Amino acid sequence: MPIGRRGFLRIGAAVLSSLAAPAPLLAADASKGRRIIDVHMHAYPATMPIEASANPISGVKSAIRNGADHYSACVAEMKRHNVVKGIVSGGDGDRLQAALDWHDHDPGRFVAGAGVRGSEDTPLPPLETLRKAFADGRLRVLGEVTSQYAGLSLSDPKYEPYLALAEEFDIPVALHTGTMPAGTSFDPCCRTARAHLGNPGNVEEALNRHPKLRLNLMHAGWPYLEDTMAMLMLYPNVSLDTGALDWLLPRPYFHECLHRLVEAGFGKRIMFGSDQMFWPDAIGLAVEGIESAGFLTEAQKQDIFYNNAVQFYRLAG
Numbered sequence: 001m002p003i004g005r006r007g008f009l010r011i012g013a014a015v016l017s018s019l020a021a022p023a024p025l026l027a028a029d030a031s032k033g034r035r036i037i038d039v040h041m042h043a044y045p046a047t048m049p050i051e052a053s054a055n056p057i058s059g060v061k062s063a064i065r066n067g068a069d070h071y072s073a074c075v076a077e078m079k080r081h082n083v084v085k086g087i088v089s090g091g092d093g094d095r096l097q098a099a100l101d102w103h104d105h106d107p108g109r110f111v112a113g114a115g116v117r118g119s120e121d122t123p124l125p126p127l128e129t130l131r132k133a134f135a136d137g138r139l140r141v142l143g144e145v146t147s148q149y150a151g152l153s154l155s156d157p158k159y160e161p162y163l164a165l166a167e168e169f170d171i172p173v174a175l176h177t178g179t180m181p182a183g184t185s186f187d188p189c190c191r192t193a194r195a196h197l198g199n200p201g202n203v204e205e206a207l208n209r210h211p212k213l214r215l216n217l218m219h220a221g222w223p224y225l226e227d228t229m230a231m232l233m234l235y236p237n238v239s240l241d242t243g244a245l246d247w248l249l250p251r252p253y254f255h256e257c258l259h260r261l262v263e264a265g266f267g268k269r270i271m272f273g274s275d276q277m278f279w280p281d282a283i284g285l286a287v288e289g290i291e292s293a294g295f296l297t298e299a300q301k302q303d304i305f306y307n308n309a310v311q312f313y314r315l316a317g
């Protein structure tokens with residue numbers, strides 16, 4: 001069942017890949033010695049079967065058979081690219097536990113986030129469960145919040161007590177924004193999902209009700225970049241991540257988007273994220289997506305790869 005649903009992700013990714021230029025064969029040498037934080041990772045339950053499928057961009061087919069293999073492959077890929085920390089949320093099954101398992105395997109490397117949705121088949125967890133996990137410091141992020149897949153925006157009253165809780169514990173919120181894989185609204189999981197609900201402008205009411213909230217607009221709100229910039233301009237507590245865009249979008253186009261954000265003055269608000277999903281080698285592709293952006297200075301790369309995440313997520317350097 002979960003794999004069936006994830007089939008849509010693969011279809012969506014395949015559609016994108018058909019538009020993509022071949023990934024440049026840059027060696028990862030440039031990133032050696034550079035410490036990287038990946039703020040957008042997903043974990044799956046250790047025993048969940050994962051059928052091997054080729055990465056839609058690289059064509060690499062890994063030997064992953066389940067969530068445990070996926071974890072090991074992701075950690076190996078992180079080490080290869082000096083990704084010293086990852087903010088991870090569950091992508092299926094018991095989402096909270098999947099993220100906590102990664103954290104418990106390697107507490108210095110992983111910060112666990114609460115992946116929540118709020119749909120009929122993926123209801124919000126009990127508020128008290130989150131209160132306890134935030135109080136214990138076991139979960140340190142509310143996200144990835146995939147309200148768009150539930151046909152809702154973050155400003156919907158359904159999320160109100162959760163945002164109040166995040167504000168109370170000074171827990172940053174990471175929200176899925178922008179669009180979704182092709183066919184998502186035809187999947188039984190997500191019949192009320194709509195593209196327009198991913199417009200970052202939808203977060204305004206939530207932000208004004210909770211002015212102390214720190215919000216990461218995951219996927220940078222693409223393709224609604226004008227609205228992303230409107231939010232960044234007006235709300236100093238908002239940042240974004242480059243998850244999925246940095247490896248799934250055609251590279252010249254991704255660079256164009258990144259360039260616009262940097263040129264507009266938001267270089268300190270952009271955080272590196274891979275959104276690697278089922279493909280561990282996507283972490284390396286995503287790193288390459290930033291490294292190969294010739295318009296970025298070394299200092300700007302270091303901000304995107306590391307400094308901005310330390311600041312936004314208040315991670316110990």
Ligand SMILES: [Zn+2]
Pocket residue numbers: 144176177218219
């Ligand atoms: Zn997402």
